[in-house]
Amino acid sequence: MTDPSTILKEGDVLRLQVSPQYATIKIIPNNSSEASDVNFPHNLHNAVELFLKLGMVPQAVNLKDRVDIMLERYKSNPDGKSGVRLGQACVCWHCGACGIPKDYAEQLGTHDHQQSSSSSSSLPPPGPCYQCNETNQINWIRVTTPEAGQFLPWIEEAAMTEDQAKELKVKKEKELIERRKAVEASVAAALAERDNTVVHQK
Ligand SMILES: [Zn+2]
Secondary structure: OOOOOHHHHHHHOOOOOOOOOHEEEOOOOOOHHHHHHOOOOOEHHHHHHHHHHOOOOHHHHHHHHHHHHHHHHHHHOOOOOOOOOEEEEEEOOOOOOOOOOOOHHHHHHHHHHHHOOOOOOOOOOOOOOOOOOOOOOEEEEEEEEEOOOOOEEEEEEOOOOOHHHHHHHHHHHHHHHHHHHOOOOOOOOHHHHHHHHHHHOO
8 A cells, every 4th residue: 555645745746846936036135144145045936946955845845835826816816805815925944834924914014015125124023934933044025026026915815824724734634534534434335235245145
């Protein structure tokens, strides 16, 4: 029997093809030393490369899951109807999560409408990560248009909170369990059928 973890790993590698749009999502350095560091990943394309270089595959997958949902949302719901949340997102180097950080509304407040600055000086410290609470290894990111480099808000499910992220994880695990249960149930049914047949034959 195939180990489910092997299937997931293979699937994860397959899902790691990132679109060129990843390079248009810029990472904002937290300070001048990050800004002048030649190895600093300047966009999410670099971020995925960095994760993979370091063997941090789950983080790369986590990042890709979030970003693909966001890009998809831009295609399907660009006018920001109800059910979505707009803001500025962070990339977390600890878990790979990308999204609007915890306590975003409270923290950013007035900064929310001042997204025209290209430096981090007008922004509060990034984070905490909505998924793992990281506050150190985390940076603000900015979605930009490919042509003019204009800033766009990050767009995500209104309910994409820490709980929501956990739910997503649990859901994936549940699906595996459900699949296994279905197999077990059909085996049990087959056995019961056989037992019944045996009883009736007596
Ligand atoms: Zn995190």
